[in-house]
Ligand code: OOG
């Protein structure tokens with residue numbers, strides 16, 4: 001008998017979901033094949049540099065999934081399942097006002113939270129919960145119907161939940177239980193053959209296709225599973241060359257010749273899938289649903305709050321240029337804005353505190369330093385601290401909303417005369433029963449650990465950065 005650690009369970013869970021999703025949505029296999037080819041070509045061309053944002057083994061196995069649940073109870077249950085795979089909630093995404101279409105969900109991402117665990121297998125799942133209480137989407141009568149519906153359905157059985165709790169408590173499971181956990185957990189996200197209640201589904205769909213996908217059926221399923229590529233422009237061209245139509249654009253930052261930051265994503269539109277529908281007269285007939293699609297992503301360096309502020313301002317600037325007619329080409333406009341604002345080197349990103357890095361020491365450069373203490377920025381500029389990028393492990397609300405929206409044929413409806421219901425990170429933590437991590441804190445912790453180790457290795461005293469000094473001063477003033 002062999003013991004399976006959480007990371008081994010996680011890697012196997014990702015593999016099994018991938019195999020299952022490939023049988024359900026065969027175009028996904030094409031996407032994975034093209035991604036693998038693109039990654040191999042990139043590796044050949046760039047050598048060791050290709051692996052600066054993750055080893056090729058990590059990147060080849062890397063996936064994110066997207067699932068959607070209906071109620072707080074379902075959200076808390078799915079969190080127990082992910083904990084069995086060493087995946088914990090990180091970040092809060094409110095997509096309700098992030099696009100023109102009605103997307104009535106709030107979300108978090110379950111993922112490993114330490115550098116070691118991420119390196120072993122970074123599987124993450126973007127998990128959305130229907131915002132049933134938001135009266136802009138659902139009137140009181142429908143709210144209570146939805147709540148009843150979610151109370152009655154069972155997405156995750158007792159055996160699965162108990163095994164998951166046991167894995168989490170014991171940091172893994174023995175062979176036999178591990179196999180059973182994996183079988184049940186994978187099965188819970190399989191597309192069900194159960195006929196769909198036609199009228200109920202269409203009633204929810206009139207409000208939002210996301211609402212019907214979540215609340216119109218009696219089970220949940222993988223909405224998409226996303227491989228990671230090292231060159232998303234090459235992937236996009238490769239897919240189009242195979243005759244698979246991609247959405248118009250790659251979402252997120254443009255291609256440019258400076259450092260890649262955050263996340264670039266693109267997708268092909270949902271394909272028609274045959275499903276059975278049950279009609280009010282009791283008859284069951286074939287029909288089609290279009291909800292599942294293929295997405296692919298390229299990951300860049302994680303930005304600090306200051307870097308993210310700059311990013312958001314750049315995005316707003318690109319929007320302005322497109323709106324006021326000074327540019328018609330969004331990629332071109334974005335590239336111009338990037339070139340005007342974003343540092344062209346990792347070293348400058350690091351020295352200006354715009355992105356997260358770990359650091360290695362250059363002893364020769366350090367030997368030439370005058371008497372300290374130094375700020376981190378000084379160590380970087382002198383060459384004594386050599387930055388290695390920390391990859392962005394999270395999501396972007398605007399791209400997420402764009403991905404949802406690109407697959408909706410209808411805008412749905414939203415009653416703007418009602419006030420939004422309150423959903424936030426604290427409430428999500430309460431629902432899940434453990435604190436939702438702040439992604440910035442995770443990146444900062446990793447960077448700080450590395451900076452401390454570097455200062456120790458060089459025997460140098462570090463001064464606080466201007467941001468730390470300011471934070472300390474405000475803290476003291478309070
Ligand atoms: C999730 C959409 C968000 C991403 O990659 O930004 C997402 C969904 O469609 O359920 O997966």
Ligand code: NI
Pocket residue numbers: 064065066126224226295403
């Ligand atoms: Ni996605």
